[in-house]
Amino acid sequence: MSAAGGARSGRAGGAVRVPDARVGDVRVALHQVRYEQKAYWRNPMAAIFTFLFPIVFLVVVGTSAGASRVPGYTLRYDQYVVVAMLTFGLIAACYTNLAMTVCTRRETGVLKRMRGTPIAIGSYLAGLIGSVLIVVAILTVLVVAIGMAFYHLHFPYHPGAVLVTLLVGIVTFCSLGLAVTVLVPNADAAPAIVNGLYFPVVFISGVFYPLAQGSVLARIADVFPIFHMIRALVSAFEGGPGSGLRVGDLLVMLAWAVGALMVTSRRFRWEPRRPKA
Amino acid sequence: MDPATDRDADVAVSVRGLTKSYGTFRALDGIDLQVRRGEVLALLGPNGAGKTTAVEILEGYRARDGGTVSVLGYDPARRDRALRARMGIVLQECAVDPYLTVAEALTQRSYLYGSPRPVDEVVGLVGLEAKAGSRVKVLSGGQQRRLDLGLALIGNPELIFLDEPTTGFDPSARREAWEVVRDLCAEGRTVLLTTHYMDEAQALADSVVVLAGGRVVASGPPDTLGGRDHGVSTVRFVLPDGVSPADLPLPAGLAAEVRAGSVEFTVAEPTAVLHELTRWALDRGEGLVGLSVSRPSLEDVYLQLTGGEDAP
Numbered sequence: 001m002s003a004a005g006g007a008r009s010g011r012a013g014g015a016v017r018v019p020d021a022r023v024g025d026v027r028v029a030l031h032q033v034r035y036e037q038k039a040y041w042r043n044p045m046a047a048i049f050t051f052l053f054p055i056v057f058l059v060v061v062g063t064s065a066g067a068s069r070v071p072g073y074t075l076r077y078d079q080y081v082v083v084a085m086l087t088f089g090l091i092a093a094c095y096t097n098l099a100m101t102v103c104t105r106r107e108t109g110v111l112k113r114m115r116g117t118p119i120a121i122g123s124y125l126a127g128l129i130g131s132v133l134i135v136v137a138i139l140t141v142l143v144v145a146i147g148m149a150f151y152h153l154h155f156p157y158h159p160g161a162v163l164v165t166l167l168v169g170i171v172t173f174c175s176l177g178l179a180v181t182v183l184v185p186n187a188d189a190a191p192a193i194v195n196g197l198y199f200p201v202v203f204i205s206g207v208f209y210p211l212a213q214g215s216v217l218a219r220i221a222d223v224f225p226i227f228h229m230i231r232a233l234v235s236a237f238e239g240g241p242g243s244g245l246r247v248g249d250l251l252v253m254l255a256w257a258v259g260a261l262m263v264t265s266r267r268f269r270w271e272p273r274r275p276k277a
Numbered sequence: 278m279d280p281a282t283d284r285d286a287d288v289a290v291s292v293r294g295l296t297k298s299y300g301t302f303r304a305l306d307g308i309d310l311q312v313r314r315g316e317v318l319a320l321l322g323p324n325g326a327g328k329t330t331a332v333e334i335l336e337g338y339r340a341r342d343g344g345t346v347s348v349l350g351y352d353p354a355r356r357d358r359a360l361r362a363r364m365g366i367v368l369q370e371c372a373v374d375p376y377l378t379v380a381e382a383l384t385q386r387s388y389l390y391g392s393p394r395p396v397d398e399v400v401g402l403v404g405l406e407a408k409a410g411s412r413v414k415v416l417s418g419g420q421q422r423r424l425d426l427g428l429a430l431i432g433n434p435e436l437i438f439l440d441e442p443t444t445g446f447d448p449s450a451r452r453e454a455w456e457v458v459r460d461l462c463a464e465g466r467t468v469l470l471t472t473h474y475m476d477e478a479q480a481l482a483d484s485v486v487v488l489a490g491g492r493v494v495a496s497g498p499p500d501t502l503g504g505r506d507h508g509v510s511t512v513r514f515v516l517p518d519g520v521s522p523a524d525l526p527l528p529a530g531l532a533a534e535v536r537a538g539s540v541e542f543t544v545a546e547p548t549a550v551l552h553e554l555t556r557w558a559l560d561r562g563e564g565l566v567g568l569s570v571s572r573p574s575l576e577d578v579y580l581q582l583t584g585g586e587d588a589p
Binding site for chain 1: 336337338358359361362364366368370371372373374376377381385386388389390412428432
């Protein structure tokens, strides 16, 4: 092994061997995305719960939804369901998937192992989130295509606004997915805590049926980001004057993202919580 | 610490007065140790002695409370990427994504290093040729452990940390793992391993450091540890029929005990006594049945040093 011998005898410090240029980190991140994707599609739990579920819900709820207009929107009920399911899918791919992946890896020691290698934390995170982006992109195309084919959905009147809203959604729900790992004490508790926290919010936020405007539920849902994501996305799909962007809704989502990132940066754990002598 | 202080070319790891407490529990109470380049150093000690704490401080996972630590010239607490690029780490828990194959896991890891070893070469080194295309989750515990070792070697490290690398291995898997460690050593790499197997330390280590209660209780080459080479020898043989211990030609002051028909005594320098004994036996026209002369094993010394807690 001449390389090892050279490093031992010749170089001082050995910094030469680290791919520490920015280009190196980007290349590493791209490789990470590739392997994150392989691992994602081979993991039946991830693929079923975060990818297949939203599609199945869309078909089940969409088929039973009528063609009547949703109060307060110009979309019909079946069109609304498509947009709501797109939101649900994005949350599953970002929040649920990221939270479960990080918890599993932390509890099994994969994160700890990673910290023992020269990888930049940024490259590792970029690999995880890049993989999430691919899943969201596929899911978006699929849900919109199904919606257009079967549920009378128009191609969005404001595609730019759809894209911006999806990006803000990705930032928000990835941040929340990382933040929730702080609350998970061990691997067994992960599904209960991760799902238990967001499922009630999904139900009161109008994912499966539109909220009655001004109702108590609507006022509670107003606090959380899911309702705002649906409203912003519906607005971007609806034909109407202006850009279709609902800045107020996006700002509420971003406020959640900032809070989540603050919690994450202070309390994130790389190792299982375990007293060790 | 400036990496340029990597001057002492002979020393890979140097630790002085290292302390670490968890609450009121003093896990490390001022330990000193030195690992020379190209050697295998074994950290021995009962559970809770502080082995893993010490190693994880060297690996950069834990902050120390006091003392100085230098690993390849770096302070590991600063977590320099340049240092991590030159180390390989095997932790106690096996940690690999279950959905990748052996070859994929190694390839993914190899991208993180500037001059990685070829994946095929590492697969061969850890004996996983037949499993290169298998997903990690279908591997046996021992095979996962070997992959873990492979992941630590893929970056072509100068210094390798192995935390209880053969725990749970069957005897032949242990022998194979020992061969891998010997090969690493032959390539000039430095290995720091923790173990509670005495035979592992005896077979692999150039030097041994025994930890107990957060302190170094002994250190040195395994053959001389704790005065093993100067220790008394135990002589044992079957007492011939019709002979009482008093008839044996033993020097005055040497107390022989008879246990289950065997004579046993300890003596600092056995040559002269054995000479007398064997001549006496030959004169009587019989041999000394079951004659053995033994020095304290590493295990005897270890148990004595650590007060016999958590005997392996």
